Amino acid sequence: MMSHDALRMTVIQLAPGADKVRNIEQARGLIEAAVAQDRPDLVALPEIWTCLGGDRATKFAAAETLPGPGNAGETGGAAYEFLREMARRHKIHVHGGSIGELGGETLFNTTLVFDPDGVEIARYRKIHLFDIVTPDGQGYRESAIYGAGDKIVTFRLGSATVGLSICYDMRFPELYLALRRAGADIVLVPAAFTLQTGKDHWEVLLRARAIETQCWVAAPACTGTHYDGSNVPRVTYGNSLIVDPWGIVSARCSDGPGFVTARIDLAKSARYRTDMPVLEHRKLV
Numbered sequence: 001m002m003s004h005d006a007l008r009m010t011v012i013q014l015a016p017g018a019d020k021v022r023n024i025e026q027a028r029g030l031i032e033a034a035v036a037q038d039r040p041d042l043v044a045l046p047e048i049w050t051c052l053g054g055d056r057a058t059k060f061a062a063a064e065t066l067p068g069p070g071n072a073g074e075t076g077g078a079a080y081e082f083l084r085e086m087a088r089r090h091k092i093h094v095h096g097g098s099i100g101e102l103g104g105e106t107l108f109n110t111t112l113v114f115d116p117d118g119v120e121i122a123r124y125r126k127i128h129l130f131d132i133v134t135p136d137g138q139g140y141r142e143s144a145i146y147g148a149g150d151k152i153v154t155f156r157l158g159s160a161t162v163g164l165s166i167c168y169d170m171r172f173p174e175l176y177l178a179l180r181r182a183g184a185d186i187v188l189v190p191a192a193f194t195l196q197t198g199k200d201h202w203e204v205l206l207r208a209r210a211i212e213t214q215c216w217v218a219a220p221a222c223t224g225t226h227y228d229g230s231n232v233p234r235v236t237y238g239n240s241l242i243v244d245p246w247g248i249v250s251a252r253c254s255d256g257p258g259f260v261t262a263r264i265d266l267a268k269s270a271r272y273r274t275d276m277p278v279l280e281h282r283k284l285v
Contacts, residue, residue, distance in 0.1 A: 007158055009186075009216075010040040010261040012097075013240040013253040015224035018054030020062045024082050030259050035090045038261035042157060043086070045097030046222045046240070047167045047190040048109060050079045055229025056145055063100030063107050069123050080112065088118035093157055097190040097220060098126065098166050106147040111164050111190065113155055121156075124164035125149025128172050134196035138234070142168075152178050160185040160266055163215070167191040170205045170219075173212060180213040180279060185266055189219040198237025203249070211247040214272050214279075216264050218242045223256060245269040 012030050016023040031043055051062030064077030075081065079099045087094040094114045101110035109129075113122035127149045129142040152175065153164045163179030163186070170176075170189050179187055187209065193202050202221075210217040223238030240253040242262040251262040273279070 005159070005265065005267045007041040007160065007264050007266075008038060008261055009218055009242065009264050010034045010038055010043045010259050011218050011220035011240045011242060011251075011253070012043060012045050012259045013221055013223055013238055013257055014046050014049050015257045016046075016049045016052040016222060017226045018051055018058050018062070020050050020078065023050050023052075024079060026257065028082065028086070030257060031086050031090075031094075034259040034261065035092065038259075040092060040261055042093040042095060043259075044095035044188055044218055044220045045190060046220045047098045047192040048100065049097050049190075049192075049222060050099045052192055052222055052236075053226035053228055053234065058229070059100055059107065059145060060102070063102045065102045066110070066112070066123070067120070069120060083112060084114050084118040084120075087114035087116055091116040095188055095190070100146075101125070103147060107145055108149065109142070109146050109166060110149075111153075111166060111188075113162075113164070122153055122164060124153040124166070125151070126166040126169065127175065128168045130168040132197075134194055136196050138194075138196070138232075140194070152182060154179065154182050154184055157186070160264070163187040165189050167193060170209055171201075173209065174285065176209045176213045176215070177282075177285065180215060184213070184215050185269055186216040186218065186264060187213065189217060190221070191219055192222040193237045195235040195237045198239065202237055202239060203241065206241055206243050207247040207249070210243040210245055212278070214245040214269055214276075216243065216245055216269060218262075221253075223253075245272050
């Protein structure tokens with residue numbers, strides 16, 4: 001049971017590909033191991049872990065039509081029901097990283113959160129889409145397949161408020177300021193960060209978001225190599241992190257699939273916010 005001022009949070013690091021069934025089984029094994037070893041209050045998965053790679057048809061085939069929000073009785077797709085099952089079985093909160101959500105002719109990159117009764121309590125669609133060229137010349141155009149969300153989302157975890165974001169969102173500090181103003185104590189950032197950008201920007205951006213918001217930041221990530229629709233290899237950076245509100249890395253995954261757990265001390269962030277009230281000092285935004 002989580003205490004009033006502290007909880008245990010686990011970030012799961014996966015090496016997914018385009019095979020949804022295999023990805024779910026990989027996630028199952030790591031969640032089961034994390035629960036047995038670390039007894040977390042919440043486990044969090046990476047971005048788009050159900051189908052990383054493949055062509056447009058593969059992504060649409062792996063995506064799911066989601067039940068109405070909060071509907072514990074309506075059956076969802078394979079990933080949705082897997083996440084619900086993990087929450088119910090282990091009596092924990094499960095943050096589903098993000099999965100492909102079917103939305104007519106487009107997809108959404110969508111986070112789902114389930115409480116220990118298996119009830120969906122939060123749903124967030126990624127706002128900022130990854131349309132960039134990396135330093136090695138590889139191009140990414142997320143908006144060719146996915147639509148963008150337009151709402152910030154938080155949920156309650158014990159006495160904490162948790163804000164939701166996904167991967168490329170982390171480059172836009174105004175989102176994290178909005179989450180802090182919405183009461184966030186913790187922000188989750190599931191990701192499939194590229195190696196090219198990750199080696200220079202991953203840790204520094206996550207630590208910056210933690211420092212400026214005085215929030216705990218937890219970032220479960222994909223690792224390893226997958227292949228796009230043209231069979232071009234794409235390498236994700238891994239290095240899943242949990243960062244404290246002072247910007248110190250509290251926990252980090254090693255290479256390869258795995259997990260890491262940290263004790264989230266909410267009194268620490270409360271103390272930092274009292275001693276250095278940066279939110280009250282803001283003048284331009």
